[in-house]
Amino acid sequence: MRLDGDEGRRWIICHNPVEAERDAARRGEQLAAVQDELARITAARAAALRKARAQADKSGKRLVKPNDTAHRKAECALRDHPTLGRWIKQAPSGRLTINAQKVTAEQRLDGKYLIATSDPDLSAAEVAVAYKNLLEAERAFRTMKSTLYLRPVYHRLDERIRAHVLLCWLALLLIRVAERRTGATWNKLRAELQRINQVTLEGPAGSVTHTTRLTETQAKIYKDCAVAPPPKLTALNPAE
Known part of the structure; x- marks a missing residue:
C-alpha cells in the first residue's frame, strides 16, 4: 500500500489473531461498563421522576420535574471519561447512547497494525x-x-x-x-532451574554432596540446550 507524499516508502498492514482476540475482549469489557453506567443513570432518573410524581399526587400540586443536575453530571463524566468516552454518542436532547458506528469501525481494526519500509x-x-x-x-x-x-x-x-x-x-x-x-522465556527457565539444589550429607563415613533429582521439565531444558546436566554426586569426602 502506498500513500500520497510518501515516495519510496511502502506501508504494510499486518494482522495478529491473538491480539485481535485481546482487542475484542478489551472492547467488550469497556462496552459492558458503559452499558451498566447508562442503565444506572436511566434508572436513577426514572426513580427521581416517580418520586416527584408521588409527591405531586400526595400534595395535589402540579408536577414539578426533579432536579436533573446530578444525572447530567454523571452523563458528562461518562462522556469525558478517558477510556469509556470514546464509545459514547450524545443526542441533541443531551442523552447518551453507545456509538454503534464507532464500535463497528474499531472491530475492523482488531489485531491490525501498520508498518513502513523503504526497501x-x-x-x-x-x-x-x-x-x-x-x-x-x-x-x-x-x-x-x-x-x-x-x-x-x-x-x-x-x-x-x-x-x-x-x-x-x-x-x-x-x-x-x-x-x-x-x-520458553528466560524468566521461566531461570525459575525452573533454580529449583535444583545441592545437599551435603555428613556422617561417620565422611560427607557427600548430592544433587536433587531432575524433573522431566528440567531434564528437557538441559537436553534442548545441549548442556550436560549436573552429576548426581559432585563431591565425596571420606572420613580420615
Missing part, C-alpha cells in the same frame, strides 16, 4: 519478521539494563569497561540461545 525488494512477510526482530532487539537492551545490570558501571579503566560490556553481551547471547532452543 522495495522485501516481501510483506520479511518486513513483518524484521519488525518483530526489532522488538526483540529492544527487549534485549532492556534485559541488559535490568536483568544483566549493564549499568551502572563501577569501572574506571577502559579495558575493564569493555570486558564488563562483553560479558553482559555474552550473557545476553546465552539467554537468547536458551530461549530459542527451549521455546
Whole structure:
C-alpha cells in the first residue's frame, strides 16, 4: 500500500489473531461498563421522576420535574471519561447512547497494525519478521539494563569497561540461545532451574554432596540446550 507524499516508502498492514482476540475482549469489557453506567443513570432518573410524581399526587400540586443536575453530571463524566468516552454518542436532547458506528469501525481494526519500509525488494512477510526482530532487539537492551545490570558501571579503566560490556553481551547471547532452543522465556527457565539444589550429607563415613533429582521439565531444558546436566554426586569426602 502506498500513500500520497510518501515516495519510496511502502506501508504494510499486518494482522495478529491473538491480539485481535485481546482487542475484542478489551472492547467488550469497556462496552459492558458503559452499558451498566447508562442503565444506572436511566434508572436513577426514572426513580427521581416517580418520586416527584408521588409527591405531586400526595400534595395535589402540579408536577414539578426533579432536579436533573446530578444525572447530567454523571452523563458528562461518562462522556469525558478517558477510556469509556470514546464509545459514547450524545443526542441533541443531551442523552447518551453507545456509538454503534464507532464500535463497528474499531472491530475492523482488531489485531491490525501498520508498518513502513523503504526497501522495495522485501516481501510483506520479511518486513513483518524484521519488525518483530526489532522488538526483540529492544527487549534485549532492556534485559541488559535490568536483568544483566549493564549499568551502572563501577569501572574506571577502559579495558575493564569493555570486558564488563562483553560479558553482559555474552550473557545476553546465552539467554537468547536458551530461549530459542527451549521455546520458553528466560524468566521461566531461570525459575525452573533454580529449583535444583545441592545437599551435603555428613556422617561417620565422611560427607557427600548430592544433587536433587531432575524433573522431566528440567531434564528437557538441559537436553534442548545441549548442556550436560549436573552429576548426581559432585563431591565425596571420606572420613580420615
